[in-house]
Amino acid sequence: MEALGLRCVNCDQAYDLGLYYRCKQCDFPLEVIYNTPVRGEPIEIPGNPGLWYYQPCLPPVAKEDQISLGEGGTPLLHAKRLGELLGLPNLYIKDEGQNPTGSFKDRPTAMGVSFARSLGVETVVVSSTGNAGASLAAYAARAGMRAFIFVTDRTPPAKLIQMAIHGANIVPVRGSLSDAYWLAYQAALRWQWMDLTSTFLSPYPVEGDKTVAYELYKQLGRAPDWILIPVSVGPLLVGIYKGFLELQALGLVDRLPRMVASQAAACAPIAKAFQSGAVDVHAWDGSSETVAGGIADPLRGYETDGIYTLRIVQKSGGIATASEDEEILKATRNLAALEGLFCEPTGAVSVAALNGLRLHTEFAPDQLVVCVATGHGLKQTRVFEQMIEFPAAIDPTLDAFAKLLE
Amino acid sequence: MEALGLRCVNCDQAYDLGLYYRCKQCDFPLEVIYNTPVRGEPIEIPGNPGLWYYQPCLPPVAKEDQISLGEGGTPLLHAKRLGELLGLPNLYIKDEGQNPTGSFKDRPTAMGVSFARSLGVETVVVSSTGNAGASLAAYAARAGMRAFIFVTDRTPPAKLIQMAIHGANIVPVRGSLSDAYWLAYQAALRWQWMDLTSTFLSPYPVEGDKTVAYELYKQLGRAPDWILIPVSVGPLLVGIYKGFLELQALGLVDRLPRMVASQAAACAPIAKAFQSGAVDVHAWDGSSETVAGGIADPLRGYETDGIYTLRIVQKSGGIATASEDEEILKATRNLAALEGLFCEPTGAVSVAALNGLRLHTEFAPDQLVVCVATGHGLKQTRVFEQMIEFPAAIDPTLDAFAKLLE
Numbered sequence: 045m046e047a048l049g050l051r052c053v054n055c056d057q058a059y060d061l062g063l064y065y066r067c068k069q070c071d072f073p074l075e076v077i078y079n080t081p082v083r084g085e086p087i088e089i090p091g092n093p094g095l096w097y098y099q100p101c102l103p104p105v106a107k108e109d110q111i112s113l114g115e116g117g118t119p120l121l122h123a124k125r126l127g128e129l130l131g132l133p134n135l136y137i138k139d140e141g142q143n144p145t146g147s148f149k150d151r152p153t154a155m156g157v158s159f160a161r162s163l164g165v166e167t168v169v170v171s172s173t174g175n176a177g178a179s180l181a182a183y184a185a186r187a188g189m190r191a192f193i194f195v196t197d198r199t200p201p202a203k204l205i206q207m208a209i210h211g212a213n214i215v216p217v218r219g220s221l222s223d224a225y226w227l228a229y230q231a232a233l234r235w236q237w238m239d240l241t242s243t244f245l246s247p248y249p250v251e252g253d254k255t256v257a258y259e260l261y262k263q264l265g266r267a268p269d270w271i272l273i274p275v276s277v278g279p280l281l282v283g284i285y286k287g288f289l290e291l292q293a294l295g296l297v298d299r300l301p302r303m304v305a306s307q308a309a310a311c312a313p314i315a316k317a318f319q320s321g322a323v324d325v326h327a328w329d330g331s332s333e334t335v336a337g338g339i340a341d342p343l344r345g346y347e348t349d350g351i352y353t354l355r356i357v358q359k360s361g362g363i364a365t366a367s368e369d370e371e372i373l374k375a376t377r378n379l380a381a382l383e384g385l386f387c388e389p390t391g392a393v394s395v396a397a398l399n400g401l402r403l404h405t406e407f408a409p410d411q412l413v414v415c416v417a418t419g420h421g422l423k424q425t426r427v428f429e430q431m432i433e434f435p436a437a438i439d440p441t442l443d444a445f446a447k448l449l450e
Numbered sequence: 451m452e453a454l455g456l457r458c459v460n461c462d463q464a465y466d467l468g469l470y471y472r473c474k475q476c477d478f479p480l481e482v483i484y485n486t487p488v489r490g491e492p493i494e495i496p497g498n499p500g501l502w503y504y505q506p507c508l509p510p511v512a513k514e515d516q517i518s519l520g521e522g523g524t525p526l527l528h529a530k531r532l533g534e535l536l537g538l539p540n541l542y543i544k545d546e547g548q549n550p551t552g553s554f555k556d557r558p559t560a561m562g563v564s565f566a567r568s569l570g571v572e573t574v575v576v577s578s579t580g581n582a583g584a585s586l587a588a589y590a591a592r593a594g595m596r597a598f599i600f601v602t603d604r605t606p607p608a609k610l611i612q613m614a615i616h617g618a619n620i621v622p623v624r625g626s627l628s629d630a631y632w633l634a635y636q637a638a639l640r641w642q643w644m645d646l647t648s649t650f651l652s653p654y655p656v657e658g659d660k661t662v663a664y665e666l667y668k669q670l671g672r673a674p675d676w677i678l679i680p681v682s683v684g685p686l687l688v689g690i691y692k693g694f695l696e697l698q699a700l701g702l703v704d705r706l707p708r709m710v711a712s713q714a715a716a717c718a719p720i721a722k723a724f725q726s727g728a729v730d731v732h733a734w735d736g737s738s739e740t741v742a743g744g745i746a747d748p749l750r751g752y753e754t755d756g757i758y759t760l761r762i763v764q765k766s767g768g769i770a771t772a773s774e775d776e777e778i779l780k781a782t783r784n785l786a787a788l789e790g791l792f793c794e795p796t797g798a799v800s801v802a803a804l805n806g807l808r809l810h811t812e813f814a815p816d817q818l819v820v821c822v823a824t825g826h827g828l829k830q831t832r833v834f835e836q837m838i839e840f841p842a843a844i845d846p847t848l849d850a851f852a853k854l855l856e
Contacts, residue, residue, distance in 0.1 A: 094525065112525075112527075113525065113527065113545070113790055113791065114524070114525020114527060114545060114548060117523065118520070119500065119518075119519065119520020119550075121518075121519065121520060125592075125594060139519070139520060139550065141550075142520060142548055142549070142550060143548070144525075144545065144547075144548060144790070144791070145792070146552075146826070146828055181790075182786075182790035182791070182792065183790055184790075185786065185787055185788065185789065185790040186531075186788075186789055186790030186791075187790075188531060188788075197843060201831065201835065202828055202831045204840060205827075205831045205834045205835065205838060206792055206827070206828070206831075208834070208838040208840065209782075209783060209786040209787070209792055209827065209834055209838065210786050210787060210790060210792065211786070211787040214840060214841060215841070215844065215851065215854065216840070216841060216842070216843040216844070217843060217844060217845075217846050218843045218844065218845055218846060219846050223846035224846065226846065227846045227847070227848065227851060230848050231848065231851055234848065376615075377615065380588075380591065380615040380616050380617070381591055381615070381616060381617040382591065382592075382594075383591065383592055384519055384550070384587075384588035384589055384590075384591040384592030384593075384616060385519065385550070385588070385592075386551070386588065386612055386615055386616065420552070420828065421611075421612070421615065422552055422608055422612070422826065422828035422829060423828060425607065425608045425611045425612075428611050428614070428615055429607065429611065432611060432614040432615065434610060434614065434620060434622065435620060435621070435622060436622070437603060437622040437623060437624045438621065438622070438623060438624065439623075439624055440623050440624060440625050440629035440630065440632065440633045441633070442633065442636050442637065442640065445621065445633060445637055448621065
């Protein structure tokens, strides 16, 4: 596989592998296209760490520009106990919280920062609810590049500290995430920086998301029947589906997974469009306040990104769901208490979405189901501080403990 | 390699592979012994996830009792930028923060919980400053076992939340970590539970620590010249050295690393003994208040554990160092700002210890040096909250941002 250039996902307009963002003709996202590989050609596996293990399937980056913190290679855990509770014997969790900065964002960031470097760009920017910013700060530090992170006042403290300790320039912006988005993009255009905001703005980060598909194939030897993914704009979902299309073209899998875009009910523009059978996705009105803050994106001004994700969901034969906060918190607690897997509420939206998936006519309980848990629980412990009661201290004697036991 | 039984590290008394703690004759730690492998015999690599990849080198655990969250397999990162600053071109960081619960403890816990299960023990306990407790809570949840975590009032909130959300029984104990230690041990003896406290109390967890050595060998193809490790009691240090002894017996490495026990000056019983040339380690008096709370263990009542670690340090030709909090915080910030690696202050004590190592007569700047970073920064963000200044919010306009840039 060799990257040939960029192409608009809507109108097919072609571009070279340069510093482009959206299509200049129709404003839809661009994607990286590759030559068609010889059928059955094996994937080369160089001994590189992290994302660069998949180098032959990614846009070209010279070895000296490949930045890695050991992202990817995350475990796929068979969720036996949760599966028993839900009656799903073949339920698996892909634990993306084990990435270097604690979320899947390290995949698109490793790709984006490295590609920026290979283009000679020395400053990278991002607008972020937190995880993408924390990730960019870390990779820019490792690369010795300057980073600007545009955030809103809703960013959890732990994520702000991640950004700050990595030496990134934090730019708090008054308004919504969409305001931060537009300011970051304008700044990138004005100074020729690279904007790696984890939407479809730049066509390169999604190539990092794609590696989840390659790993799932390695771990399962096949494509899952369903893949459930917490979705804000959707690059992780689109990237994973793209990866399976490539694996199919390589002759390694014979069928494709159905993709489930899992949103929080408080901000669910894609699920709303899907459920009403609409072709267009509209910006979300209202507060969008949810425990799953990492995917609360109203899409204002980049609705075409939502349309693109909706099209991929439909093409895959999948669905888009919206879960209430209560279901999301229950999914988070079930994962932690039954599987030993602590993810932030945003990361558990894929597990909450199983409720919606079970109603689907194509769904059968014995199918192979993978939920992607996108971020570590340590990123957002304060949600749980009020929910958990800690017992009072006891004296250090066996009697005191025996009394507690009763 | 096949596990044959247990042996006292001091008086050689033999035991079978059962539920034993310290030597009944001399109160020193027990260790698992193996038959001598045929020289040159390759390490079998089954396709198991996590720790069980190394199954042939570990105590026997049937497949159905092997509990894993995908621990281990952590990246070894070449620290080019930090190495330049320090004049150490071959400096590497082993990032143990990428383990499932965010610290290296997942290795000994995976081993310990699985072995407890294989012995039919259904309740596991631990006394912990935080990380071992968070880890045990997660693995016990995955195994469906009952867990009691004995903690002090100094445990950081994020770690308490980890324990609670995994459904473990938290037992806050008045007094020091040593008080929690003794209460947990007495309870384990009384009810025949397994105490997996991450000292040398149980001989099994250290076998999980050992796998770091196997990974370093796989990643480097040789033993490092020096391995620096944050040390409280020392099982990680002792486990890694044991692993290299086995790799040497297997004919895979031809020499052994020198081990550096890296302590915080505020609580440094092993470093104090080493620097005074003593044979014995004494319990630490005083407050032991430090930013590196994860290794602040006064060793009161289990001083023999410290003696054992001191012996291994000396046997390896290594040293024991003590770093001031200021150096530890500086090391933490350097790792984050230069390498993109955010670890909790405890985890960076190994990097702080480079200051002491450089004074050693056997040290040369071009040697291969590995610092183990033991835990993720997200575990202890509050340390940094007061140290970092966040800028004021700006309006979402390019003009406002341009003004900020100047």
